Amino acid sequence: MDEQKDDQTDQDDSTNNSEKKQSLTACLLCAAFFGSLGSSFLYGYNLSVVNAPALYIKAFYNKTWIERYGEPISAETVTLLWSITVSIFSIGGLFGALSATLIIKVLGRKGTLLLNNSFAVIAAVLLSLGEMSRSFEMLIIGRLIMGVDSGIALSALPMYLGEISPKHFRGMIGQFNSILICLGVFTGQVLGLPELLGQESTWIYLFSFLALPAMLQLCVLPFLPESPRYLLMERRDEAGAEKAFQRFLGKKDVSQELEEVHMESRAQDKLHTVSVLQLLKSPAVRWQLITVIITMACYQLCGLNAIWYYTNGILREAGFTESILPYITLSTGAIETLAAIISGLVIERIGRKPLLIFGFFSMAVFFSLLTVFLNFQDRVSWMPYLSYVCILAVIASFCSGPGGIPFILTGELFEQSYRPAAFMIAGTVNWLSNFTVGLLFPFIQTPSCYRAPSSLHLHLHHHRLGSLSPVGLCSAVMGHQSLTAKYLKHG
Template sequence: MIAAFFGALGSSFLYGYNLSVVNAPAQYIKAFYNKTWLERYGQPIGAETVTLLWSITVSIFAIGGLVGALSVSFIIKVLGRKGTLLVNNSFAVIAALLLSLGEMAKSFEMLIVGRFIIGVDSGIALSALPMYLGEISPRHIRGSIGQFNSILICLGVFIGQVLGLPQLLGQESRWRYLFTFLAFPALLQLCVLPFLPESPRYLLMEQRDEAGAERAFQRFLGKKDVSEELEEVHAEARARDNLHTVSVVHLLRSPAVRWQLITVIITMACYQLCGLNAIWYYTNGILREAGFAEQILPYITLSTGTIEILSAIVSGLVIERIGRKPLLIFGFSAMAFFFGLLTIFLNFQDRVLWMPYLSYICILAVIASFCSGPGGIPFILTGELFEQSYRPAAFMIAGTVNWLSNFAVGLLFPFIQEMLQTFAFLVFMVVCTFGSIYLFFVLPETKGRTFLDISQSFAKINKIPVSSPGQEMELVLSEKWEKAQDVVKMESSF
């Protein structure tokens, strides 16, 4: 629990915080761009140039995330899971300095570079953290521990909304401190995480450090006898064809994990393309239509952050009882249903006075549906569907799909919204429906199962033979017999 909380605090919390923190100071940052441009070139900046610079400032976060996701498998191979999380904090601290001091240095370039670097931090964190949490958790609470990632993302979004209120840091004289705050969770993680163990699976299967793995299991599980856990990892190692971490190319070509990879790619794409990011575009407009005063809109919007946190916590509490598959299917199906209702309500809200209130209820329902399953489980699944050697490459591909889809939504949604107007949400309804249907027919339940069991559950659809425990033991004994014969031959030869 401690490793999950502090690991997520310096990782997924910062990702969630950066999703919402730029909204409140947007007008002040644009004014800073204009002032800097005027001082440099002696003339005010054009409206198109301001829009371009602001768009780059917002969207370069996703480009940085993509770079981080592409580099994570190489960093993890060298530094391990915990080491990667620790080193990643340096990106957060550097970004905090650049974003905080940009106004003082009269350099809007520092803000853009800072947003890129914090994007790199988030791209690495969203791959390394779920991998670490999945490998340190016992089977019976692996899903609940994994949901710390989702809960801290939601908490980060909420804290970004709160600190951005006009009474706090959402003022022209204080907006830079919104970015200074980035350094505190990173520094707190740097103070705590070094005293926690590395992933025992990483130590045993990749570093061949059995004594270190045993000590790590003992500390995480709070017991001395961890022979059962060590044997589970050994069984997974014996069943693997390749004892070394595989490359992305090898993963893409391997028929043994083809449908696991397809499932993760579709789930990650639906995670970003399901339309939650587009919801924020409509929230304030619907509240204005309902007659709420402009000055109280930020406080009402906080209700969306509250719903996110509560839904993520409830999902973490019930995931080991209900399972991953039902929560994912329910989440995507409920989102599709409420997107349909929202489309109807948006088309009638000009004719009926109380219709905007129903639209806002639908928005809250969509957010709750997302956080109940799709908001966190895709990251858990990526760690569960692949065995140890494939996992870094799988997270690299999943992260790439995640950030490319994020960038595509930000780029394409304004055009979709302009073309379809209030019918834009029907596109997301189709995506959510497709996701739920695919998961219903393809995804096995992973609750309480070993990584080896989960991998073998895909054997039929991947059209590869399933090895039974007896066959595995026979294989191990035959390998030992062959080694013994080699020793006898070597001694005779000598």
């Protein structure tokens, strides 16, 4: 009996060692990069692309209104139209998240990503032709369709990345989602510079750019395999799954990987793909579901939005001139991207839970310091520079874990039959939280907040308190013993 245990232990050790010796293949990296390029990159790009041309878009609204009605548009109407233009992206994202499960079930993971590019191209056309057509409605509809694209992408992409990557690379490959979101934000900031496309005559090309990543994905992704787990468990295509595993893993003998999927398939033979209602009622995955809901809500509600709203105001207080503010703001996007890349490199060594809790805890600390520094910003000449450092630290803390890990968790905490419904719930929570922030923020924002450090103090104090709660909640939920063994194995 002892000899059998020793043999089994030796076999497990050799399996783990062989896994660790495997290297990343070009096929796996291409699938992760180009899958993310036409998906999460576009989501990040759309978060920042509307900032640079905001004044020009509002001027376009006013010009169109005069042509239609013979009088200038009121300030209240401009604000309403602009708010709709920005926030309708989240409404589209919610629709996309709700429809993703059905599309993924019919077309598969890769097929869904390919179809989703049609939404990006249509949105790019509408957004680009809106000014020429003298129709601000085209801008609003284009933003709505782009939201649908992002809602579907943020459900299908993490599922695809999680199912094509081996266990020892799953965290790093999953972080491509977060890295490309950050890179998209940074790209939107760069292209929005006045020397590039951030001018009155060229701002429409910022939206034309949306079609480029989508077309690149359409050119590359068809030549890469579908998720082998999807092929084997849902399409019963063992030959296709074997070829997919061979290409992604870079080896001929994939019998062990196929057997693992077969074991999971046999365990779930009596289980069909569960609905959202069945998932909500299932006690077997209750704590996994609570974990995903809380982490995804904290992803949007952790207070990072305050940074994007107040960065320019803080930099003005620091004495930076208006002309160089866009270039200094680029540092926030650069730090965001760098932190996401570093997180992807260390996630397998450190683990998901430590990075997530560290990120939220660090955000709470730096938000607290930022509140203190802002309170003394008008009394000490060099204090604004410390505020700026805190801004960079908050962004780096967010991207070190909370910015990408919630998407990875959803794929790792649920088995195949639960996964589509879990991603629908996660996506719904994500987009509802996003919309809530965008809807409620104008009610706490006042004109003086751009000038008075005391107003900044009040608003950031609100977000600081919001960033403290995820620390305790995530620590309690993610430390619960009923989480799956697979997740605990990854930290």
